[in-house]
Structures are given as C-alpha cells and as structure tokens.
Amino acid sequence: MNLIAAADSKWGIGRGGGLLASIPTDMKYFRDHTMGRVVVMGRRTLESMPGKKGLPGRTNYVLTSDRDLTAERCVTVCSIDELREELSKYDPDDVFLIGGATLYNSLYRECDRLYVTKIDADLDADTFITDFDEDPDFEIESESDPVHENGLTYRFTVYRKKGK
Numbered sequence: 077m078n079l080i081a082a083a084d085s086k087w088g089i090g091r092g093g094g095l096l097a098s099i100p101t102d103m104k105y106f107r108d109h110t111m112g113r114v115v116v117m118g119r120r121t122l123e124s125m126p127g128k129k130g131l132p133g134r135t136n137y138v139l140t141s142d143r144d145l146t147a148e149r150c151v152t153v154c155s156i157d158e159l160r161e162e163l164s165k166y167d168p169d170d171v172f173l174i175g176g177a178t179l180y181n182s183l184y185r186e187c188d189r190l191y192v193t194k195i196d197a198d199l200d201a202d203t204f205i206t207d208f209d210e211d212p213d214f215e216i217e218s219e220s221d222p223v224h225e226n227g228l229t230y231r232f233t234v235y236r237k238k239g240k
C-alpha cells in the first residue's frame with residue numbers, strides 16, 4: 077500500500093474539515109498517481125469531496141463506523157480488519173491511502189511508499205499527521221526541486237519503508 081498527502085512545515089494537512097491550500101500541479105500529481113487505482117479514505121475526507129462522492133475513475137473505499145453509510149462510487153468498510161480483507165484482493169502497489177489524519181496515522185506503517193507534497197510554510201492547520209522524518213523505519217527515496225506556485229514553495233518527496 078502507498079500513502080499520498082500534502083503537508084505543511086508542521087505536518088499539518090487540514091483546517092476546518094478542508095485542505096490547507098489549492099495547488100493545481102499537486103492535484104495533477106495526485107490524479108496521476110491514483111487514477112485507475114484503489115483509494116482508501118476516512119468518512120470525514122469523503123465528506124470533504126465534491127458532492128460527498130467517491131473519486132471518479134478509481135475504486136473508492138471509505139472507513140466509517142456507520143454501517144448504513146452509502147456514497148456514490150464508494151464501498152464502505154467498518155473496521156481496519158474488514159479493510160485489510162477487502163484490500164487483499166488488489167496488488168498493494170495499486171492501493172493509495174488518501175487521508176485524512178486518522179487514516180494516515182493509523183495505517184502509514186503498513187505502507188511501503190509515502191508520497192508527500194511538502195509545503196514550505198506554516199498554513200495554520202488544525203489537523204496533523206506524524207512527522208515521517210522522525211520515523212526511523214522510513215527514509216527519503218527521492219525529492220523534487222522546489223516548485224513555486226500560488227505563492228507557495230513545495231517539493232514532491234517520496235519516503236520508502238527501509239528494506240522495501
């Protein structure tokens with residue numbers, strides 16, 4: 077499994093239930109990595125999506141404790157065990173964890189690659205993820221040159237689980 081996220085300099089990823097910034101090139105990076113693949117999200121992230129629907133062109137799984145939850149294009153799972161069972165149908169390289177913080181923090185250790193768009197600014201987040209630089213089980217595999225867009229500077233950084 078892979079993880080894909082955009083985080084600010086304090087590892088913030090969201091504010092008020094939404095994203096911290098709109099970065100078109102990062103949206104394209106996200107689309108290019110996830111299109112045709114399997115994406116996994118928490119219920120709050122689903123609610124932040126346009127129309128509260130799953131993403132088109134992808135197989136969407138949503139984790140929630142609400143057994144009755146239905147959403148267009150989404151398969152609902154109610155526990156991590158149920159999620160693992162569903163995901164066992166797929167090549168792990170084709171599965172992307174797309175947020176939010178609860179899901180990232182619960183499951184990143186099960187990921188071999190973490191695709192993190194690291195924004196070089198404090199964007200006043202209220203929702204944070206683990207600082208992957210502090211996790212000794214992960215190392216940086218690649219990092220792009222800085223990109224400047226919409227008044228922000230960011231890099232596409234890929235972490236690899238050591239030994240993978």
Ligand SMILES: NC(=O)c1ccc[n+]([C@@H]2O[C@H](COP(=O)([O-])OP(=O)(O)OC[C@H]3O[C@@H](n4cnc5c(N)ncnc54)[C@H](OP(=O)(O)O)[C@@H]3O)[C@@H](O)[C@H]2O)c1
Pocket residue numbers: 080081082083088089090091092093094095096117118119120121122124139140141142153154155156174175176177178179180182203
């Ligand atoms: N920057 C980024 O890359 C990025 C990406 C995605 C999201 N975000 C942001 O992250 C924020 C949302 O993150 P969040 O942590 O608040 O919410 P979240 O992770 O999207 O969703 C949390 C919900 O998932 C369900 N859940 C989690 N673990 C579960 C488990 N073990 N069993 C059953 N259900 C489980 C629960 O739903 P129920 O309450 O229904 O039980 C829980 O309330 C938003 O601001 C969003 O914009 C940022």
